[in-house]
Amino acid sequence: MEENSGIKVTYNPTGSSAGIQAVESGSCDIGLSSRDLKDSEKENLEGTVVAIDGIAVIINPENPINDLTIEQITKLYTGEITNWKDIGGADDPVVLIGREAASGTRDGFESITDTEGKCKYSQELTSTGDVVGTVASNPNAIGYASLASVKDSVKAVSVEGVTPTTETIQNGSYKIQRNFVFVTKKGVELTGIVKDFFDFATSAAANSLIEQAGAVPVAR
Amino acid sequence: MKKLKKAANFFEKLMNIIFTACGFLAVAFVIVITGFLVVKGAPAISKIGITDFLFGTKWESTASEASYGILPFILTSVYGTLGAVIIGVPLGLFCAIFVAKMAKPNLSRMVSGAVDLLSGIPSVVYGLVGMIIIVPFVRKAFNLPDGANLFSAIIVLTVMILPSVVSISETAIRAVPREYEEASLALGATKTETVFKVVVPAAKSGILTSVVLGIGRSIGEAMAVMMVAGNVANMPRLFKSVRFLTTAIASEMSYSSGLQREALFSIALVLFVFILIINLILNLVVKKDKN
Numbered sequence: 001m002e003e004n005s006g007i008k009v010t011y012n013p014t015g016s017s018a019g020i021q022a023v024e025s026g027s028c029d030i031g032l033s034s035r036d037l038k039d040s041e042k043e044n045l046e047g048t049v050v051a052i053d054g055i056a057v058i059i060n061p062e063n064p065i066n067d068l069t070i071e072q073i074t075k076l077y078t079g080e081i082t083n084w085k086d087i088g089g090a091d092d093p094v095v096l097i098g099r100e101a102a103s104g105t106r107d108g109f110e111s112i113t114d115t116e117g118k119c120k121y122s123q124e125l126t127s128t129g130d131v132v133g134t135v136a137s138n139p140n141a142i143g144y145a146s147l148a149s150v151k152d153s154v155k156a157v158s159v160e161g162v163t164p165t166t167e168t169i170q171n172g173s174y175k176i177q178r179n180f181v182f183v184t185k186k187g188v189e190l191t192g193i194v195k196d197f198f199d200f201a202t203s204a205a206a207n208s209l210i211e212q213a214g215a216v217p218v219a220r
Numbered sequence: 221m222k223k224l225k226k227a228a229n230f231f232e233k234l235m236n237i238i239f240t241a242c243g244f245l246a247v248a249f250v251i252v253i254t255g256f257l258v259v260k261g262a263p264a265i266s267k268i269g270i271t272d273f274l275f276g277t278k279w280e281s282t283a284s285e286a287s288y289g290i291l292p293f294i295l296t297s298v299y300g301t302l303g304a305v306i307i308g309v310p311l312g313l314f315c316a317i318f319v320a321k322m323a324k325p326n327l328s329r330m331v332s333g334a335v336d337l338l339s340g341i342p343s344v345v346y347g348l349v350g351m352i353i354i355v356p357f358v359r360k361a362f363n364l365p366d367g368a369n370l371f372s373a374i375i376v377l378t379v380m381i382l383p384s385v386v387s388i389s390e391t392a393i394r395a396v397p398r399e400y401e402e403a404s405l406a407l408g409a410t411k412t413e414t415v416f417k418v419v420v421p422a423a424k425s426g427i428l429t430s431v432v433l434g435i436g437r438s439i440g441e442a443m444a445v446m447m448v449a450g451n452v453a454n455m456p457r458l459f460k461s462v463r464f465l466t467t468a469i470a471s472e473m474s475y476s477s478g479l480q481r482e483a484l485f486s487i488a489l490v491l492f493v494f495i496l497i498i499n500l501i502l503n504l505v506v507k508k509d510k511n
Contacts, residue, residue, distance in 0.1 A: 093365035100451065100471040101282040102480075117283045122366045122461050123450040126471045130351075130447065137356050140365050 029194045031183035047181040051215040054147040054169035056156040062139040079120035097143035108178045148214040170219040261489030264482035279453040281480040296456040297465045301438045304377035312385030320393040339383030347447030350376040368450035381434035392426020432502040442466035
């Protein structure tokens with residue numbers, strides 16, 4: 001960051017759609033979105049992936065299960081499967097741990113597994129650390145957390161046979177992931193410090209910062 | 221000599237002004253916070269509708285068709301506080317009786333010291349201990365799938381209100397004149413009879429004050445219960461994951477926007493009204509005592 005000191009970036013966290021609209025109306029230079037652009041938005045806007053968020057599905061190490069399909073995860077979280085024995089585990093009830101309603105991780109997880117608003121949580125915790133801690137202390141629990149915050153006290157299952165790692169997230173084979181996208185206006189050339197910031201954030205130099213923030217950098 | 225007196229006079233006046241200003245500062249804070257809560261919290265209540273807001277049973281603030289009913293939070297806060305008081309007050313009162321009347325001076329000092337220490341422990345530590353010890357314990361003891369529920373929250377709140385119940389009750393019990401007790405004992409009553417029939421009734425208003433303060437502490441607690449209650453907006457049941465008024469605000473405030481954020485301020489307003497009522501009751505109790 002040293003060579004870039006002196007540039008001030010203001011980030012207004014209003015939600016992806018509001019950010020995209022703000023770029024379209026010209027009230028900000030760069031919008032940050034946690035979803036890819038829709039086709040209708042792509043007419044006027046350009047999306048550049050800056051980082052990827054890999055969401056690991058975690059269970060207690062005592063749980064014998066090692067792999068889940070997206071369909072199984074959906075059924076678990078919507079309450080269709082309520083006992084681990086239905087998917088090859090022990091005869092124990094499933095305890096669903098999630099994040100609070102406004103969490104970005106929850107939003108990402110629920111949109112990928114198609115469980116938005118349908119999750120039958122038994123706990124909604126307000127931090128990743130709490131989710132990891134709770135799953136570690138309850139053998140029946142299943143939770144989700146950004147890959148970077150997964151510790152040895154819990155087991156990250158493979159999804160559709162793919163173990164979550166930086167590589168499988170970068171090459172797209174691990175399914176529960178979403179892009180963080182810089183949104184800019186098509187045909188409008190970025191200039192001056194805005195261009196400098198954009199170039200820095202999308203260069204390999206920003207990788208360590210992205211990792212620090214708990215996300216996975218794009219393979220470059 | 222005259223000069224010195226003049227300087228002293230000036231100093232007196234200056235200090236007088238500073239004391240007065242500081243006194244009004246506290247009042248100003250109360251007025252600003254009240255005004256802020258009313259201004260920020262009232263609009264959402266009128267937008268949602270007061271009955272839908274206070275008696276609605278569904279809270280889905282981020283759903284595409286959002287609903288903002290806080291009855292689950294209100295009932296959870298009331299039940300949680302009630303539970304903590306029902307368990308905590310007898311425990312605290314008996315502890316106070318032990319410290320003030322039964323224990324030898326050394327032991328009494330030690331127990332008092334421990335209770336004071338308990339009141340100094342930050343609430344996040346209570347939450348942490350609750351999360352790591354009480355939640356798994358409740359899960360195993362009652363054979364539940366998950367131990368984060370209203371019951372665990374009540375246990376944590378009980379421990380948290382103990383210090384205020386014990387220390388204020390103890391002061392009240394110690395303030396009962398010795399002659400009352402001596403008279404009772406002289407008439408042939410046992411020590412236990414004296415405590416329950418003479419000392420406790422005489423210290424009644426102080427004990428009530430301690431109960432009201434305990435209620436205040438428990439209804440306003442956020443951090444500790446957030447870590448043990450599970451935080452799902454269910455209608456409260458003893459072994460179900462629940463969300464309190466305080467945790468409803470704390471868990472959503474950071475990312476909220478629009479009507480959702482306004483509704484959180486409305487919850488704060490409701491909580492503030494609760495605290496106001498508790499304080500009014502406290503004032504009444506203290507006043508009655510003076511008469």
